[in-house]
Amino acid sequence: MKDDISIVGAGPAGLTAAIVLAGHGLKVRVYDMSPDVGHRLNGDFQGLENWSSEKDITELLRQIGIRINFLCVPYTCGIVYAPGRGPAKVDSGRPIFYLVKRGPLQGTLDAGLKEQALAAGVEIIFNRRFDGPDEVTGSTIIATGPKGVDMAALGVTFETNAEDRAIVAFGDDVAPKGYSYLLIHKGYGTLATVLFGGYRKGSECFENMLRFYGERVHIDMKHEQRFTSYGNFFISDTLVQDRRLYIGEAAGFQDFLWGFGMRYAVMSGYWAARSLIDGTDYDMLWKRELKPALETSLVNRYLFERAGNAGYRYLTGRFAGGNPCGFLRKHYNYSFLKHLFLFFAKRSYSGKFIFQAPGREGASHGMCRRSMKYTTHL
Numbered sequence: 001m002k003d004d005i006s007i008v009g010a011g012p013a014g015l016t017a018a019i020v021l022a023g024h025g026l027k028v029r030v031y032d033m034s035p036d037v038g039h040r041l042n043g044d045f046q047g048l049e050n051w052s053s054e055k056d057i058t059e060l061l062r063q064i065g066i067r068i069n070f071l072c073v074p075y076t077c078g079i080v081y082a083p084g085r086g087p088a089k090v091d092s093g094r095p096i097f098y099l100v101k102r103g104p105l106q107g108t109l110d111a112g113l114k115e116q117a118l119a120a121g122v123e124i125i126f127n128r129r130f131d132g133p134d135e136v137t138g139s140t141i142i143a144t145g146p147k148g149v150d151m152a153a154l155g156v157t158f159e160t161n162a163e164d165r166a167i168v169a170f171g172d173d174v175a176p177k178g179y180s181y182l183l184i185h186k187g188y189g190t191l192a193t194v195l196f197g198g199y200r201k202g203s204e205c206f207e208n209m210l211r212f213y214g215e216r217v218h219i220d221m222k223h224e225q226r227f228t229s230y231g232n233f234f235i236s237d238t239l240v241q242d243r244r245l246y247i248g249e250a251a252g253f254q255d256f257l258w259g260f261g262m263r264y265a266v267m268s269g270y271w272a273a274r275s276l277i278d279g280t281d282y283d284m285l286w287k288r289e290l291k292p293a294l295e296t297s298l299v300n301r302y303l304f305e306r307a308g309n310a311g312y313r314y315l316t317g318r319f320a321g322g323n324p325c326g327f328l329r330k331h332y333n334y335s336f337l338k339h340l341f342l343f344f345a346k347r348s349y350s351g352k353f354i355f356q357a358p359g360r361e362g363a364s365h366g367m368c369r370r371s372m373k374y375t376t377h378l
């Protein structure tokens with residue numbers, strides 16, 4: 001008979017693992033340090049990317065046993081800005097991403113997954129924090145989200161009368177080595193800048209972003225709620241320690257290029273669950289199923305950081321040139337050329353992203369935490 005399984009962390013990674021395991025008749029208990037799901041998030045809109053696989057992400061979710069019982073709106077078009085060029089209209093034959101809402105409230109991805117987990121018989125215990133491996137015994141999945149800061153986000157959620165839209169803007173004065181985005185759906189919006197460096201300039205970038213969008217689109221904002229948040233990226237050699245399997249951002253699973261971590265969270269939860277159900281080696285599974293894309297995203301970041309404004313303009317041109325999903329799929333998936341760059345990318349990020357053990361803080365944590373503290377006064 002198989003053991004009961006403990007999962008620490010009720011984010012998308014932990015809850016997906018719980019739903020899949022309970023669906024196979026296993027007894028699962030999930031612990032989370034917060035009073036409810038989604039407390040790390042801010043009621044903000046995020047994008048479930050739909051370009052890295054041929055199969056639509058909603059179909060993929062259904063296939064692994066996740067129902068779409070949360071807000072999940074396809075976006076097929078938008079506007080992209082890059083320094084030194086006008087707005088580029090992006091139009092796609094298939095959804096580029098699905099807009100989802102994060103946080104504890106009804107309709108969010110987090111609340112939807114919680115509802116599915118409870119319906120499958122999972123026990124969820126809130127307000128229970130785990131501080132070390134000694135606190136859990138038996139088969140355990142660690143899904144505690146980011147522990148270090150390799151990417152910082154400063155944003156604002158708001159109510160508005162403006163129409164639905166998606167806008168992305170590149171530019172180091174607004175989002176050093178990252179990007180900013182505006183998402184509006186049915187009178188609610190999120191405007192945020194995602195920084196992959198220059199954290200000390202966080203508040204300045206946020207103000208620049210407000211000015212940038214204010215000059216280009218009229219958005220009336222009511223009931224604004226500002227937020228800061230962060231992401232953790234690393235590649236580990238093993239994600240199994242004793243009988244603990246690491247998944248989601250606690251395992252470093254993130255899209256190094258732009259931080260689209262939700263797909264990794266869900267899929268790593270699924271593969272960890274499969275390993276416990278089938279007795280297959282989890283390290284073998286994630287290395288086969290997730291590592292090639294993870295490494296490709298590291299190479300993408302390496303190239304993106306070197307390309308500067310010319311790179312931003314090139315990308316914008318390609319998005320606007322038709323078939324943005326096809327273009328992105330090509331760049332998000334393994335290719336021999338990308339593999340050649342992997343050596344340089346790993347060397348460049350060695351010590352920062354490469355072969356960190358799960359559970360450790362990111363290299364930039366201290367510096368970024370100081371700047372985040374400052375920016376929470378925005």
Ligand SMILES: Cc1cc2nc3c(=O)[nH]c(=O)nc-3n(C[C@H](O)[C@H](O)[C@H](O)COP(=O)(O)OP(=O)(O)OC[C@H]3O[C@@H](n4cnc5c(N)ncnc54)[C@H](O)[C@@H]3O)c2cc1C
Nearest residue numbers: 009011012013033046047130145153229248249260261262
């Ligand atoms: C501002 C922002 C915008 C983003 N936008 C996108 C986007 O557009 N698209 C996308 O795909 N991704 C996006 N991401 C990334 C995405 O949100 C994450 O990759 C994803 O939520 C990771 O899921 P997770 O389950 O691993 O961790 P989390 O969602 O962080 O969940 C971890 C859970 O573990 C709990 N926990 C932590 N420590 C402990 C402990 N010691 N004991 C008990 N419980 C604990 C926490 O309370 C939390 O509930 C964004 C992230 C940020 C910050």
